[in-house]
Amino acid sequence: xxxxxxxxxxxxxxxxxxxxxxxxxxxxxxxxxxxxxxxxxxxxxxxxxxxxxxxxxxxxxxxxxxxxxxxxxxxxxxxxxxxxxxxxxxxxxxxxxxxxxxxxxxxxxxxxxxxxxxxxxxxxxxxxxxxxxxxxx
Amino acid sequence: xxxxxxxxxxxxxxxxxxxxxxxxxxxxxxxxxxxxxxxxxxxxxxxxxxxxxxxxxxxxxxxxxxxxxxxxxxxxxxxxxxxxxxxxxxxxxxxxxxxxxxxxxxxxxxxxxxxxxxxxxxxxxxxxxxxxxxxxx
Numbered sequence: 014x015x016x017x018x019x020x021x022x023x024x025x026x027x028x029x030x031x032x033x034x035x036x037x038x039x040x041x042x043x044x045x046x047x048x049x050x051x052x053x054x055x056x057x058x059x060x061x062x063x064x065x066x067x068x069x070x071x072x073x074x075x076x077x078x079x080x081x082x083x084x085x086x087x088x089x090x091x092x093x094x095x096x097x098x099x100x101x102x103x104x105x106x107x108x109x110x111x112x113x114x115x116x117x118x119x120x121x122x123x124x125x126x127x128x129x130x131x132x133x134x135x136x137x138x139x140x141x142x143x144x145x146x147x148x149x150x
Numbered sequence: 151x152x153x154x155x156x157x158x159x160x161x162x163x164x165x166x167x168x169x170x171x172x173x174x175x176x177x178x179x180x181x182x183x184x185x186x187x188x189x190x191x192x193x194x195x196x197x198x199x200x201x202x203x204x205x206x207x208x209x210x211x212x213x214x215x216x217x218x219x220x221x222x223x224x225x226x227x228x229x230x231x232x233x234x235x236x237x238x239x240x241x242x243x244x245x246x247x248x249x250x251x252x253x254x255x256x257x258x259x260x261x262x263x264x265x266x267x268x269x270x271x272x273x274x275x276x277x278x279x280x281x282x283x284x285x286x287x
């Protein structure tokens with residue numbers, strides 16, 4: 014099922030527009046947060062996000078992320094009946110985008126990040142990104 | 151009129167979630183692109199984006215951006231009958247987010263940016279951001 018914004022907005026050649034076609038959706042970004050920052054990898058884990066994602070929406074966004082090669086779906090190494098999602102290089106390259114969004118929100122809204130993560134981000138965001146990447150190697 | 155995602159997703163305390171409540175919408179980000187990178191400032195100019203934004207959607211997104219203090223609306227200095235939009239500090243602080251999105255898209259999609267802008271971004275993104283900020287002082 015295509016997202017409404019895909020029909021409303023024909024593709025232009027603009028990089029911002031092209032990127033938003035691929036991940037410019039609130040739920041998509043929250044799934045990427047859970048995958049990249051919170052160590053979640055299964056449908057069941059994503060479903061438990063405090064924002065309350067609906068299972069049909071989650072299913073749709075995971076399918077889109079796989080189709081766009083931002084994540085891959087594979088059998089869990091601990092339980093072969095379970096599908097585990099893992100970011101691709103293309104997905105890991107979204108880390109700087111997510112980090113900048115988090116830093117903006119901490120500076121300009123009343124949102125908070127876990128202090129140990131925030132400290133790493135503010136002192137050495139490249140190091141933080143490198144450590145997250147290393148977890149998926 | 152509230153956006154559908156505002157009712158679908160109650161606020162959590164997560165910075166990514168809080169940021170997406172404020173600007174996590176494709177059209178909102180494209181208006182910010184036009185304002186920050188393309189030198190546009192009026193309703194009429196935003197309406198001409200190649201992505202084809204509808205005037206009621208544009209009107210809604212501009213109102214939200216003003217309400218969230220990401221942009222301010224004021225009378226144009228060249229024509230007092232025209233409203234001109236200008237980013238606040240809070241809005242200018244979104245520049246690193248937009249820059250990272252552009253760099254991701256150029257690396258991972260077939261989108262292109264104007265070569266002179268791309269060169270500046272790849273060689274010295276902080277300098278690029280500083281020059282954009284200076285334009286709004």
